[in-house]
Amino acid sequence: MPTRFGRVLRAFAFGALALALTLVGGGIWSALLVGNLATTPAIPWSVPAMALVLWVGWRYLAGSGPPRRTSETRRRGLRAEPVRGPALLWALLAGALSIVALTGFWIVLFQLAKAPGNALPDFSKYPPVTVALVLGMAALVGAVTEEAGFRGYLQGYLEREFGALVAIVGGSLMMAPGHALTQGFVWSTMLFYLFVDVMFGVTAYLTGSIVPGIVTHAAGLLIFFALVWPHDAARHLVADDGATAWFWIHAGQAAAFSALAVLAFRRLASITRHRA
Numbered sequence: 001m002p003t004r005f006g007r008v009l010r011a012f013a014f015g016a017l018a019l020a021l022t023l024v025g026g027g028i029w030s031a032l033l034v035g036n037l038a039t040t041p042a043i044p045w046s047v048p049a050m051a052l053v054l055w056v057g058w059r060y061l062a063g064s065g066p067p068r069r070t071s072e073t074r075r076r077g078l079r080a081e082p083v084r085g086p087a088l089l090w091a092l093l094a095g096a097l098s099i100v101a102l103t104g105f106w107i108v109l110f111q112l113a114k115a116p117g118n119a120l121p122d123f124s125k126y127p128p129v130t131v132a133l134v135l136g137m138a139a140l141v142g143a144v145t146e147e148a149g150f151r152g153y154l155q156g157y158l159e160r161e162f163g164a165l166v167a168i169v170g171g172s173l174m175m176a177p178g179h180a181l182t183q184g185f186v187w188s189t190m191l192f193y194l195f196v197d198v199m200f201g202v203t204a205y206l207t208g209s210i211v212p213g214i215v216t217h218a219a220g221l222l223i224f225f226a227l228v229w230p231h232d233a234a235r236h237l238v239a240d241d242g243a244t245a246w247f248w249i250h251a252g253q254a255a256a257f258s259a260l261a262v263l264a265f266r267r268l269a270s271i272t273r274h275r276a
Contacts, residue, residue, distance in 0.1 A: 014154045042127050044134060050137055094264035097261035098257075104253030105195065108247065109188040110235050118232070139218045150175055167205070168205060176194075
């Protein structure tokens, strides 16, 4: 029977593994993308190359490949079981409502505190097809690596050892270093990603799978890449210029769609409890 210290130590080991999966996946994609854009931007070869890397990594995490003695452990740890019927529909609806709420929340927070935001390449000089494929792959890479590492392996272990609440909140806090590395340690950014990670953690817990989270996560990243983050540079702090009408509209958006998302998650919880 492992001691409490041993369980906590193992939790941190899972956290380090999850963070490593995310950073390695993102690092490989960044290297491929930089090489692609610097040499042949009209031919987005980095996209199929990264798709192959993701496929191989996914197959391994799902139990394929040596050593065979760890295959079942890897498969269970990934938690990529299919979700069907009403549970899938409500999970995706709750995720979609959350994404709408979070876009408003990001815009509001970005005007309340100075933050570095997300550095995006200047895509205006690249072919539209290349831009579309690159943004789609970037969204998929972020979604698959984070959901597999944090909501699959890490949260699954924390749920078994410490319960759902500790798993969801603890897993979200363990993701903070990764967000800080790429976007700075700013209270508004950390608060935003805490809400994001809790939302995906709840989705994984209620469905018992990372599949709905991957779909929502990829869609959310694509929306932020294309529609939200490119406009951050034009946003002004409320402390400098006051709150505009759009500030209050986005605040209302965040509040209203958060309430709708909570209702959708409650419905999802009632469905999954009944099935359990």
